Amino acid sequence: MDSFNIMFIVLAVIIASCSVLTVVSRSIMRSATYLFFTLLGTAGLYFLMGYTFLGAVQVMVYAGGIIVLYVFAILLTRGTQDKLSENTKNKIVMSALLSLVGLGIFVYIILKQNFMELLSQPGNLALTAPDESVMTMSQIGQNMLSSAEGGYILPFEAVSVLLLACIVGSLLIARKR
Amino acid sequence: MYKDKNYFEGLFCGVKSICIGLKTTMREFFTKKITEQYPENRKELKMFDRFRGSLVMPHNEKNEHKCVACGICQMQCPNDTINVVSEMVEVDGKKKKQLVRYEYNLGSCMFCMLCVTACPHKAITFDQSFENAVFDRSKLIKVLNKPGSKVEEKPVVKKTAPAPAAKPAETPAEAPKPEAVAPKTAEEQPRIEAVAAKTEVEQPKPEAVAAPKEETTKVEQPETEKAAE
Amino acid sequence: MFDFSVISQWLHTLLLSFLPEWATILVESVIVALVIITLYAVFAIVLIYMERKICGFFQCRLGPNRVGKWGLLQVFADVFKMLQKEIIKMRQTDRFLHDLAPFFVVTASMVTFACLPWNKGGHMIDFNIGIFFILAVSSVSVVGILLAGWGSNSKYPIIGAMRSGAQIISYELSIGLTMLTVICLTGTMQISEIVQQQSELGWNIFRGHLPMVIAFIIYLIAGNAECNRGPFDLPEAESELTAGYHTEYSGMHFGYFYLAEYLNLFISAGIATTVFLGGWAPLHISGLDGFNGVMDAVPGIVWFLGKTFFVVFLLMWERWTLPRLRIDNILTLEWKYLMPISMLNLVLMALLVAYGLYF
Structure with missing residues (x-):
């Protein structure tokens, strides 16, 4: 039990409990806040694994972007119905079915990866802190813009075209007629 | 950003005006500060001349004031701050009104200065005192005329000295003055000092004009006489 | 030049000699956290005093000068007053979110605070994505401000929070672009x-000459806007919104917002110092070895701190000079002026770097 494992457990507890609270909370604003904690916990996991870039992106995009967008949307559309409606029997059954299906898929995938076997092999500890510079910023940048094998130039440009289309679309909607 | 300017003109105009503003504040940063450290500099602290501290009635060195108890100030006062108590006395076979007490309630004064501007004799003025706090409200009612004081004797002037309207009242050295007003200069001195920088105050009128006015005001003031009784 | 990592290494080996590794890390984390919190409080006090004095001087006044010599104890008195004030519990508010919001704001600014390089080897958080991390973490405070506005269940805070959100998100673009430069x-x-x-090649503002100066100025403007200060303080415009998003807060919860505001100012200045100055x-001038030797001795x-407080002074100068902008003017300034200029600036910088036209 080293510090790495302790931190992992702390983060895992935060993520799990906040995820549950996100779902069961009756006020939509509280749900957004718990979701925010969940996302921050995920970012913490990334930092723990040494993927600092990924962690920072998680904080930047999800905390600074998505959650703020949610909160803005809630603030702009806030009415009397910002509390959830009462659960009907039909609703409970449907959501239980859906979550069971989701759980099944996840458990299947996790079991298929043979994590336990990998862990049980000696000298192959998956739960150790990797070096911080496992993936440096410049490496990511090089890969992102390289057209060689394993380069990401095409998806990168495709995403930028998508964003451009989004901007044009929003301008079209917001334009004064 | 100015609408009537194009993009770059507006940008440079904005930058220029910001620089002017920054220059101004930086100059202010290094100027001598005007804050008065009140209790420490109590000895030398002098209020500015136009400050209205409390109403006073200047007396000259012979314990004479200029108030003829006409009561115009009392009528002018919007707050009933002033109460002029007068009595009728017979002087040389002529009935004349005389001031007994000039009561002034600082607590209800709103320092509008209507009384001072209305006074035909410049008998009252505002001084620069500001430590007006007292422990009891009754202490705010002040009697402005000093005990034993009497109205200032005017030199009897029959012929009207045509005092020019633009005559500087502030200059004590009034050498080229018409002879009718000349003997009065010494008495006028303390009053002039009190009113010194009050530039909005009218020039002192020739006494010959003021004398008949005194008669008329006497007739006009039945109220004050009643109050005196 | 003195290397602070000597001390931290010595402490690390000392703790390792009688503690297991996880306990060592725990103890070190606690020490670092305590240092951060202490520095945070100390700098808040220094900055509040500085702000009040400088504001007074710009307005031809003396500022606080009664409590203690030159009013030095004034801020301490204010802090103690704030500490003993009651935290008011209001009905019909979301208590949980209302109480949580100040901690978001103060935590975001504390984490950013920890990223500043104090000395050679004297930095607390030092990732290889440093600047990006700072930008990411500072965006968390927006959530805190929005929650404060919502949790208060009152009109002024919600207007202030919306304004603040729009403003901070907009000005993050400029900051991001200048950082890219x-x-x-x-x-x-x-x-x-x-x-x-x-320290080896000379300060960035001299190395990158023109585009760096432009970037520095844009950063100063956008940094002031990020802290909700200066001419951009309309989220808490006291004449129209009483206090904006922290209207309903009292006691130390208000104090956290107050602390975070001043420390954000310090952090903005600190980052400007780090990346530009x-x-x-x-300060080294090539050719003057004697001069450089003297400078190295400091x-x-x-x-x-000297450079940071100089930048803080610049920001305060800006703040106490310019009148408050309207919300549409603020957004116009950002979207029509600062962002295009910083984009062009980035292109210019890229050209300079590509052709090696820097020092």
Whole structure:
């Protein structure tokens, strides 16, 4: 039990409990806040694994972007119905079915990866802190813009075209007629 | 950003005006500060001349004031701050009104200065005192005329000295003055000092004009006489 | 130049000699957290005093001068007053979110605070994505402000929070672009490396000449807007919104917002110092060896603090000069002026770097 494992457990507890609270909370604003904690916990996991870039992106995009967008949307559309409606029997059954299906898929995938076997092999500890510079910023940048094998130039440009289309679309909607 | 300017003109105009503003504040940063450290500099602290501290009635060195108890100030006062108590006395076979007490309630004064501007004799003025706090409200009612004081004797002037309207009242050295007003200069001195920088105050009128006015005001003031009784 | 990592290494080996590794890390984390919180409070007090004095001087006044010599104890008195004030519990508010919001704001600013390079080897958080991390973490405070506005269940806070959200999100663009300009020149994001580079090659603002000066000015403007200060303080415009998003707060919860506001000012200035003015790197003029030797003798933390407080003074100068902008003017300034200019600036910088036209 080293510090790495302790931190992992702390983060895992935060993520799990906040995820549950996100779902069961009756006020939509509280749900957004718990979701925010969940996302921050995920970012913490990334930092723990040494993927600092990924962690920072998680904080930047999800905390600074998505959650703020949610909160803005809630603030702009806030009415009397910002509390959830009462659960009907039909609703409970449907959501239980859906979550069971989701759980099944996840458990299947996790079991298929043979994590336990990998862990049980000696000298192959998956739960150790990797070096911080496992993936440096410049490496990511090089890969992102390289057209060689394993380069990401095409998806990168495709995403930028998508964003451009989004901007044009929003301008079209917001334009004064 | 100015609408009537194009993009770059507006940008440079904005930058220029910001620089002017920054220059101004930086100059202010290094100027001598005007804050008065009140209790420490109590000895030398002098209020500015136009400050209205409390109403006073200047007396000259012979314990004479200029108030003829006409009561115009009392009528002018919007707050009933002033109460002029007068009595009728017979002087040389002529009935004349005389001031007994000039009561002034600082607590209800709103320092509008209507009384001072209305006074035909410049008998009252505002001084620069500001430590007006007292422990009891009754202490705010002040009697402005000093005990034993009497109205200032005017030199009897029959012929009207045509005092020019633009005559500087502030200059004590009034050498080229018409002879009718000349003997009065010494008495006028303390009053002039009190009113010194009050530039909005009218020039002192020739006494010959003021004398008949005194008669008329006497007739006009039945109220004050009643109050005196 | 004195290297602070000597001390931290010594402490680390000392603790390792009688503690297991996880306990060592725990103890070190606690020590670092205590240091951060203490520094945070100390700098807040210094900044509040400085702000009040400088504001007074700009307005031809003397500022606080009664409590203690030159009013030095005034801020302490205010802090103690704030500490003993009651935290009011209001009905019909979301208590949980209302009480949580100040901690978001103060935590975001504390984490950013920890990223500053105080001395050679004297930085607390030093990732290889340093600047990006700072930008990411500082965006958390927006959530806190929005929650404060919502949790108060009152009109002024919600208006202030919406304004603040729109403003901070907009001005983050300019800050991001100016940071990209800097990274374009330095080629690294790691804060310690950026400063190390500047101590060897000269400060960035001199190395990158024109585009760096433009970026510095844009950063100062956008940084002031990020802190909700200066001419951009309309989220808390006291004449129209009483206090904006923290209207309903009292006691130390208000104090956290207050602290975070001043420390954000310090952090903005600190980041500007780090990326433009060389952090702890002393001023060197090539050719004057004697002069450089004297400059090297001054410890790095003095350089860092001196430069940071100089930038803080610039920001305060800006703040007490310009009148408050309207919300549409603020957004116009950002979207029509600062952002296009910083984009062009980035292109210019890239050209300069590509052709090697920098020092």
